[in-house]
């Protein structure tokens with residue numbers, strides 16, 4: 001099971017009053033878990049930001065849901081800066097059995113085509129990267145690594161155990177695994193050290209050779225210094241590195 005948002009977010013801009021409908025699948029999803037008396041409590045964070053196309057005001061919004069005990073929605077909360085929710089967001093529990101057969105070949109093929117055309121669009125005008133959904137951004141990153149010779153698997157949303165893409169490479173019969181986490185953030189929203197630290201935890205836990213954090217934004221100085229101290233275990237790829245890789 002997982003927690004998810006029941007509806008798209010409907011937000012009214014505080015400055016000009018324009019109403020924006022935010023696709024719930026465009027939100028960034030992170031999960032955190034805490035040990036409690038009746039087992040783990042899992043926090044789901046749904047975050048996003050966009051600029052009002054009418055008055056250029058920035059809207060940022062986040063919805064939190066807490067699963068505790070397992071399988072139950074304990075409570076949810078939400079906040080919005082720069083605007084207001086027209087209707088309160090609702091978090092709900094979704095039960096599912098992820099079925100890998102759903103990845104039929106033609107489906108994979110269409111994802112690859114979309115990723116390729118998104119790469120073209122972004123190379124054409126870099127700003128287009130901010131119009132991608134989080135999932136499209138992951139697919140684009142996966143395609144970039146594939147072009148570099150990796151076998152890539154995109155993990156199911158929110159079931160990802162802390163990474164979005166698993167990329168493997170086989171060198172002389174030895175296989176090399178890297179875990180890739182993608183953060184599609186707005187230009188001004190830098191990726192902080194906390195995310196790098198938690199990715200290092202995932203890398204250690206999964207015994208991967210390396211973890212890579214890719215963002216459409218840039219990293220804070222703390223994040224870069226922390227990554228530098230990890231002796232090649234973590235690589236940070238910011239928007240400029242990513243554009244360079246896309247051009248290859």
Ligand SMILES: [Zn+2]
Nearest residue numbers: 013016052055
């Ligand atoms: Zn506005």
